[in-house]
Amino acid sequence: MPKLLLGHGVVYSGGKAWAGADLGWLEGQHFDLAATQTAFDEGLDHVISTIRRRDRLDEWISQITADSSWTLIIRRLGWLRGISDLTGLGLAVEIGDWNRFTGNSLGACVGLVPSECSSGASRAQGPIIKTGRTCRRLLVEAAWHHQHRYVAGKAMRGRWDLASPEVWARGDAGNRRGTSSRPVTSVPVWPTSLSFGNWRAGAGPTVLTRTCSLNKTTLHIRCISPASCERLR
Incomplete structure (x- = not known):
């Protein structure tokens, strides 16, 4: 779709692309050649179908996170930056029983510990072992959110409303670790x-x-x- 439009000199300038507002603009585009119009219509139909499928899955995931056996762990994970319903559900399902692990052993489960080749008195460590591919990918994507200055936004504060003060205080401390941040001023504790x-x-x-x-x-x-x-x- 973007390449087809760009090849015909059609550029959207009404804001951020693929944010919803440009769908009406796309539906209003017409081309002289029938073949080009057909290709454009098929591409647009695929985009709309994908968006509707995404929305259905988001609604289903929201229902699962609100009332399921994983609800508690998903809410606890959600108090950390970069983890919302989708990432929390993925981690909860992949890891299963979190009581099996400690803070040290969990890294081995998701493949974030170095590989090792030892023989006798010699010990050689190499790259990470890369097990638990799905968990590691989710954690890496979540970690990108920690590169920015930490400010507790509306979504994060909404998740804190579901937690006790002791629990969200620990999550807030985790979000501040290793980052430049400003204190949360609207929480009364x-x-x-x-x-x-x-x-x-x-x-x-x-x-x-x-x-x-x-x-x-x-x-x-x-x-x-x-x-x-x-x-x-």
Whole structure:
């Protein structure tokens, strides 16, 4: 479809392609040659059929994740970035009983540990073993979401509503690991107390104190000025 249109100088400029709004624009395209029009109609029909099939599968997956034996594990996985209903269902079905594994042994199941060729006292490690192809592909796709700055959006906060404070706090900590992020400010379990002391210009940094109501852990963040502390609230 894109190559056929581009070959005839037809380019969509109404926004992001294949986002839904361009389907009406596609249906309005006509070509002089009957063969070109037939090829275009067949391609458009295939696109529409694929979109409808995708929507049906999405609806079915949503029903499965809402009420099935995998619902609990899918919701727990969904508190991590890059994992929604589709990825969560795939991981839940592929791994099955998660109680069989620990944090170390799960990596071997999905093929994320190095291969090894040892004999006697010599030990040689090579590339990852690449077992569990489906799980590894899902995890790699989810991992791409962690390259960006972490900001808890509307979808993520909606998933947190289904969890206890202790569980979503652990998921939030996992999302922040190894990334640049800003604190979640709209969740009420992180009361913040600010203490500027006798701060004055040129007197050096002050401290922003955060106390977690779950485990009473206190974090001390050094700030250059009261204004910078306010931005961290």
